Amino acid sequence: MSEIQLWTLIFVALSFGLYIYIAYRSRVSDTAGFYVAGGGIPAPANGAAIAADWMSAASFISMAGLIALAYNGYSGSAYLMGWTGGYVLLAMLLAPYLRKFGKYTIPDFVGDRYNETARLIAVICAIVVSFTYVIGQMAGVGVVFSRFLEVDPTIGVIIGMAIVFFYAVLGGMKGITWTQVAQYSVLIVAYLIPAVAISTRLTGIPVPQIGFGQIMDELEGLQTDLGFGSYTSALTGTDQLNMFLLTASLMFGTAGLPHVIIRFYTAASVRAARYSALWALFFIALLYTTAPTVAAFAKYNILTDLRGTPTEELPSWFSTWANVGLITGPDGAPLRDLNGDGTYNFTGAASDVTNEVMINNDIVVLASPEIGGLPAPIVGLVAAGGLAAALSTASGLLLVISSAISNDVYHKRINPKAEEKQQLLVARITMAVAIVIAGYFGINPPGFAGEVVALAFGLGCASFFPTLVLGIFWKKCTAAGAAAGMAVGIGVTLFYMIWTIEIWGNNEGIFDIAATGFGAVGMVINLLVTIIVSQFTAKPSELVQELVEEIRYPGQTALVAAHAAGELKLDHDDPEEGDKGPGRHRPG
Amino acid sequence: MDQQQRTEYWRRNLRLMAVLLVVWALVSFGAGIFFTEWLNQVSIFGVPLGFWFAQQGSIITFLALIAIYVWRMDRLDREYGADDYEEGVRHS
Numbered sequence: 001m002s003e004i005q006l007w008t009l010i011f012v013a014l015s016f017g018l019y020i021y022i023a024y025r026s027r028v029s030d031t032a033g034f035y036v037a038g039g040g041i042p043a044p045a046n047g048a049a050i051a052a053d054w055m056s057a058a059s060f061i062s063m064a065g066l067i068a069l070a071y072n073g074y075s076g077s078a079y080l081m082g083w084t085g086g087y088v089l090l091a092m093l094l095a096p097y098l099r100k101f102g103k104y105t106i107p108d109f110v111g112d113r114y115n116e117t118a119r120l121i122a123v124i125c126a127i128v129v130s131f132t133y134v135i136g137q138m139a140g141v142g143v144v145f146s147r148f149l150e151v152d153p154t155i156g157v158i159i160g161m162a163i164v165f166f167y168a169v170l171g172g173m174k175g176i177t178w179t180q181v182a183q184y185s186v187l188i189v190a191y192l193i194p195a196v197a198i199s200t201r202l203t204g205i206p207v208p209q210i211g212f213g214q215i216m217d218e219l220e221g222l223q224t225d226l227g228f229g230s231y232t233s234a235l236t237g238t239d240q241l242n243m244f245l246l247t248a249s250l251m252f253g254t255a256g257l258p259h260v261i262i263r264f265y266t267a268a269s270v271r272a273a274r275y276s277a278l279w280a281l282f283f284i285a286l287l288y289t290t291a292p293t294v295a296a297f298a299k300y301n302i303l304t305d306l307r308g309t310p311t312e313e314l315p316s317w318f319s320t321w322a323n324v325g326l327i328t329g330p331d332g333a334p335l336r337d338l339n340g341d342g343t344y345n346f347t348g349a350a351s352d353v354t355n356e357v358m359i360n361n362d363i364v365v366l367a368s369p370e371i372g373g374l375p376a377p378i379v380g381l382v383a384a385g386g387l388a389a390a391l392s393t394a395s396g397l398l399l400v401i402s403s404a405i406s407n408d409v410y411h412k413r414i415n416p417k418a419e420e421k422q423q424l425l426v427a428r429i430t431m432a433v434a435i436v437i438a439g440y441f442g443i444n445p446p447g448f449a450g451e452v453v454a455l456a457f458g459l460g461c462a463s464f465f466p467t468l469v470l471g472i473f474w475k476k477c478t479a480a481g482a483a484a485g486m487a488v489g490i491g492v493t494l495f496y497m498i499w500t501i502e503i504w505g506n507n508e509g510i511f512d513i514a515a516t517g518f519g520a521v522g523m524v525i526n527l528l529v530t531i532i533v534s535q536f537t538a539k540p541s542e543l544v545q546e547l548v549e550e551i552r553y554p555g556q557t558a559l560v561a562a563h564a565a566g567e568l569k570l571d572h573d574d575p576e577e578g579d580k581g582p583g584r585h586r587p588g
Numbered sequence: 589m590d591q592q593q594r595t596e597y598w599r600r601n602l603r604l605m606a607v608l609l610v611v612w613a614l615v616s617f618g619a620g621i622f623f624t625e626w627l628n629q630v631s632i633f634g635v636p637l638g639f640w641f642a643q644q645g646s647i648i649t650f651l652a653l654i655a656i657y658v659w660r661m662d663r664l665d666r667e668y669g670a671d672d673y674e675e676g677v678r679h680s
Binding site for chain 2: 277
């Protein structure tokens with residue numbers, strides 16, 4: 001066992017022990033505890049939990065690599081702006097109102113505000129979006145285990161499943177929340193330490209956000225010398241359109257993803273929900289402002305390390321990652337000195353015939369301590385951070401799936417008379433089943449995983465966001481309008497993605513719009529359809545309109561309290577009923 | 589709160605949101621995407637300005653926008669005497 005493996009094992013074992021201990025301390029015995037942690041999480045803790053929920057293996061492991069290696073340094077900014085900008089929308093347009101509305105899940109809001117058809121569509125969307133994501137997280141767990149501990153990825157996934165099983169099934173949302181707070185701490189420390197160390201080494205400034213300006217000129221020079229485009233220049237023409245659409249899709253998608261939205265139900269109050277969004281973005285910003293600096297430093301180090309270095313004198317990180325197949329020749333084949341000049345020419349673009357090296361995006365963060373020449377314990381810490389990022393997101397998503405099925409399908413549709421204990425049992429069983437299914441797909445990931453993640457964002461963006469925002473800000477938005485909008489928005493987005501996917505002939509699409517950015521277009525279509533259909537269909541009942549009005553104002557009124565307690569009968573499918581007078585269903 | 593106060597409260601809330609969302613769009617889609625090349629003519633601390641907005645400035649602005657929002661909403665709630673029912677809640 002190498003020194004790096006030993007330290008990895010130590011950090012992984014320590015962090016896992018911590019998660020299990022926390023979960024055991026916060027086990028729950030009622031559905032409110034299981035679904036929304038009793039709704040009493042203080043804002044800073046809730047913010048940390050949202051941050052851990054949100055920052056997945058993709059943010060932790062892949063994002064810096066995406067910025068550094070795909071195209072030029074600027075293009076990756078879509079992820080930085082998109083994945084943070086959505087929180088402004090969440091904080092102002094959704095969080096306080098959803099918290100005020102109460103209840104447990106997104107389909108809960110959709111079902112109560114609109115009708116049962118809309119609830120069913122929302123359940124399907126929530127499950128599809130969440131499963132899509134969770135599969136990626138489980139696969140990420142397997143990858144970290146296999147690279148750092150050299151165990152089989154399958155065993156890695158099973159260990160991850162067992163850990164999530166323990167704290168999610170036992171503690172529900174409460175267990176998940178406090179575990180996520182711990183996971184956030186692990187992942188942010190693991191991310192910041194190497195970044196600070198590398199910044200200090202290269203620039204003498206321990207704040208990477210300031211330090212990265214020091215190498216920018218040199219990096220720009222290296223890039224241009226080696227035939228890459230400029231690192232900082234923006235794109236022009238149609239690419240600007242795709243940059244805009246991708247950023248917009250990620251922003252509105254962020255504000256439409258159920259595992260993030262559901263977190264505002266766990267806040268202690270409306271005010272705490274607003275503060276939760278602030279804390280969440282603060283915690284996220286710590287990593288997201290560091291990621292582009294990690295990218296720039298890594299790119300700088302990689303370019304200086306490789307430039308003109310004879311193949312037999314390359315640094316050890318290079319051969320380590322070449323051995324596991326993450327640094328390869330241009331076509332994915334093993335490295336070869338194609339032009340026989342004694343060096344590997346790294347010019348980035350796969351299309352460039354002189355390029356001899358392909359570096360996988362995912363190694364930038366995992367290898368940055370090695371590339372920067374940092375000691376073995378830090379490498380182990382980064383591995384534990386990657387696992388924390390993947391597991392925390394996986395558990396948040398699994399809870400969305402479990403609550404959608406046990407609350408919105410079983411309790412609301414199949415057995416409304418189910419007792420608390422029975423509901424909790426169903427919630428735990430669906431959680432367990434979801435973990436097993438996610439684990440199966442994590443071990444055998446579907447080949448189209450890349451497209452499916454884009455689909456998840458498109459779905460969130462094109463379905464939930466307009467439906468929720470209109471449900472809050474437009475009293476006269478009708479159930480038929482919302483259901484039609486959601487269905488058309490998703491349908492069109494889905495169609496466009498399938499239409500442009502490579503296996504069906506790689507269609508160019510309309511105006512060269514990439515499938516990943518189409519969610520924003522789907523969202524506009526959803527908005528238009530909802531508004532038009534709402535003009536011609538039966539208005540929501542007086543009671544629903546009154547409830548929507550009530551959630552706009554501070555202070556607890558009888559109507560909102562009664563709704564939150566589940567004592568209100570909303571009668572969506574019988575508009576006559578609602579028109580008989582708002583006072584009729586009012587609690588005493 | 590009576591009906592007139594409610595209307596007033598809601599209008600002020602909407603106005604605050606509109607202002608903040610305009611800034612949100614200008615910084616991200618404006619400075620970060622459409623005007624990046626133009627802003628890149630200037631550098632701060634060695635980083636071209638447009639590029640800085642796309643990678644750091646927008647995120648810092650987003651954080652400031654939410655901070656202003658929660659601060660102004662707290663004040664609005666207080667003005668309308670509606671913050672008392674959450675007194676016992678730890679919010680920060």
